[in-house]
Amino acid sequence: DAKTTQPNSMESNEEEPVHLPCNHSTISGTDYIHWYRQLPSQGPEYVIHGLTSNVNNRMASLAIAEDRKSSTLILHRATLRDAAVYYCILRDYGGGGTSYGKLTFGQGTILTVHP
């Protein structure tokens, strides 16, 4: 099973960049790295995903290590609204059958942003 490891919590100051790490040493060649976040009292929302190359969108950037065993979600200028739980996820396959479609979430990283 492809698993991810993230720090339990991180803190940042408003307007500063935030680098959220994720380790996924058992990643397979076809696995995309997905990031989601969950704001307080809301459902999860998509942030960004990538396969090999670094990716940018309006919310964040994703830096993927050359060996793909780790990645970093970058929030360029944290705001108070970015305070959330951030999840890095991969497909949870390995059990055969339909496990290619299985997606599980770990505990994620709780990001606190200070004014």
Next chain:
Amino acid sequence: NAGVTQTPKFRILKIGQSMTLQCAQDMNHNYMYWYRQDPGMGLKLIYYSVGAGITDKGEVPNGYNVSRSTTEDFPLRLELAAPSQTSVYFCASRTSDFGGELFFGEGSRLTVL
């Protein structure tokens, strides 16, 4: 385009009652998921489906059943509700592409008393 629609948004059940949480998506997604989230905890996968007629267990399937007779609908049935099933339930869907993004419903808050 409604996306993923869950009903009901709130429900209170008595111990031993049964109910069905409805989930529908209008994006023609093959993959659908049910997660539960207990207070202060992460999301746990209950069941998932990779297409009509194909469902499989996730991490915490006990006490639940699902069916997928159409691409659009993926209902979650709770049999003999227990207080341990008090949680927020999220339905999600995505395409079958490896990079497909998960789209979530707004959640259904269930309390079992």
